Amino acid sequence: MSLDLLKEKLQGVFKTLRGYGKLSESSVADAVREVRLALLAADVNYQVAKEFCDEVKKKSLGAEVLASIRPGEQFIKIVHDELLAIFGSETKELTPNRPLRILLCGLNGAGKTTTAGKLAAWFKKQKQHVVLVAGDLARPAAIQQLEILGKQAGITVLTFPGEKSPARVAELAREEIARLRVEVAIFDAAGRLDVEDSLLAELEAVGKTWEPQETLLVADAATGQTAVKVAQAFHSRVPLTGLILSKFDADTRGGASLSFQRVTKVPIRFLGTGEGIDAIELFQPERLVGRLLGMGDIVGLVEKAQTEFDAVSTEKMAAKLAKNSFDLQDFLDQIKMIRKLGPLQNLLGMIPGMPKMPDSVDGEKSLRRVEAMIRSMTLEERSRPAVLNARRRQRIARGSGTSVTDLNELLHRFEEMKKMMQRLNRGGSPDKMLRNLMSRR
Ligand SMILES: Nc1nc2c(ncn2[C@@H]2O[C@H](COP(=O)(O)OP(=O)(O)OP(=O)(O)O)[C@@H](O)[C@H]2O)c(=O)[nH]1
Ligand SMILES: [Mg+2]
Known part of the structure; x- marks a missing residue:
């Protein structure tokens, strides 16, 4: 996947930083240098990488660094915010005009x-009346290629056989669009060999007759800095309103995505993530940056868990899981371990895909309720929840000051968790099991 390399490197830098108790000027400088190398390796434009790092350095050493926050975390936050500043902090939707x-x-x-x-398929899914316009008259079989795609997705393709000028095709297509009451029309223009290409003049002509509200440059994510130059060149001839980075699935560098916005000030709108007709996603900066920095902080959780988990009982638990004898008593022990790890909310926040707790007080409260319920059970009930009939359930609910509904919910969750752990426990070490558990999305 694109940007994987950068992700790996950045996370390496963060991991080192986390070890420091305090960020000195020299450790910040080191970290920033590492970040810059990571950016350059990911093919981010040199100037962009430099500006980015200068900014991070300034902020890291500046007065706004809070003493109360762990320095490594602070640094990650600054990098995070700077990345968002480059990508733009929100998804920019296409114009709603029809x-x-x-x-x-x-x-x-x-x-x-x-x-x-x-x-086109994306718009169709949103119940929009969409058509494709075959505007590439330069490449043989270009029209046919579009027709095949249209057929596959059930979308009308407007073609004008015999027509030699794309600008004229645009004109004719506009008449059709009005007649057919089309809501969205996508014009597939011919490819340009390079930015000096005389065909750029042709594209300008198309722009004049098509009068697009959205002119989107499709750029191959893998072409890196060349793509940024291309974007600039196109932008100077036909004003772009957005970029689509294709083949985002293929390239591991993907640094162009960072350079684009900084250099052209044109927002990225979509990412192409495969060859299939559905392989497109709205560009969501928050999500991408989160992915990039691993804000779900799996590594951190695992590290923390590794040092604070009672290694012996973790081993024991893994053995029980392997034998499928994990019971409510173990569940209770595990809750106690989890509580040792610190504020629940922080912990849960580190697990990707974990539902947000309303607040740590509620989280604590519900953990305490769970504890109370299990404590009200006999040892037999804890190891064989199957014996819990209605009468026993009532007794436990009374004994723990909860309700039968609460208890049923707990038992249901326990079964779910057991099933999940079973699935994840592919006979690996406790450490591997934990990683598996944490990396699920
Ligand atoms: N992996 C991957 N392949 C893609 C993606 N988008 C396009 N491709 C592939 O890239 C190749 C070229 O795609 P086209 O859509 O024909 O490119 P084009 O820009 O229309 O090409 P010309 O019309 O010749 O200029 C095809 O093999 C596509 O399957 C993507 O997001 N991911
Ligand atoms: Mg084409």
Whole structure:
């Protein structure tokens, strides 16, 4: 996946930083240098990487660093915020105006036609009346390629056989769109060999007749800094309103995505994540940055858990899981261990996909209720919950000051958890088991 390399490197830097009790000027400088190398390795534009790092350094050493927060965390937060500053902190939606005319442009083979099909399918899913316009008259079989995509997705493709000028096609297509009451029309333009290409003039002409509200450049994420130059060149001829980074699934560097916005000030709108017609996603900066930095902080949780978990009982638990004899008593022991790890809310926040607790007080309260319920059970009941009939359940609820509904819920959750742990426990070490548990999404 794109940016995987950067992710790996950044997380390496953070891991080292976490070891420091205090961030000195030199440790900040070291970390910042590592971040810059990571950015450059991911093919982020040199100037962009430099500016980014200068900013991070300034903020890390500046007065706003809070003494009460752990230095490593503070640094991660600063990097996080700076990344968002580059990507833009929110998803920028396409204009709601209808009929919406989109023009897709880009270099040869960037993925325009595929993306046209994906976008059309994306709009169709939103119940929009969408058509594709075959505007690539340069490449043989380009029209046919679009028609195949259209057929696959059940989308009308407007073609004008015999027509030689794409600008004229745009004109004719607009008449059709009005007639058919189309809401969204996507114009698939011919690829340009390079930015000096005379075909750019042709694209300008298309822009004049098509008058798109959205002109989106499709750029191959793997082409890195070249893609940034391309974006600049296109932008100067046909004003771009957005970028679509294709082949985001393929490239591990993906640094271009960081450079684009900084250099062109044009927002990334979509990511192409595969060859299939559904392989497109809205570009969500928060999500991408979260993914990049591992804000779900799996590593941190595992480390923390590793030092504070009672190693002996973890081993015991793994053995029980393997034998499928994990029972409510163990569940209770585990809750106690979890509580030792610190504020519940922080802990849960580190597990990706974990539902947010309303607040730590509530979290604590419900843990205490669970404890009370299990404590009200006999040892036999704890090891064989199956014996819990209605009468016993009533007794336990009374004894723990809870309700039968609470108890039923607990038992249900326990069974679910047991099932999940069983699935995750592929005979590995407790450590591996924990990692498996934490890395599930
Ligand atoms: N893995 C992957 N492949 C993609 C993606 N988008 C497009 N492709 C592939 O890239 C190749 C070129 O795609 P096209 O859509 O034909 O590119 P184009 O820009 O229309 O090409 P020209 O019209 O010749 O300029 C095809 O093999 C696509 O399957 C993507 O997001 N991920
Ligand atoms: Mg094409």
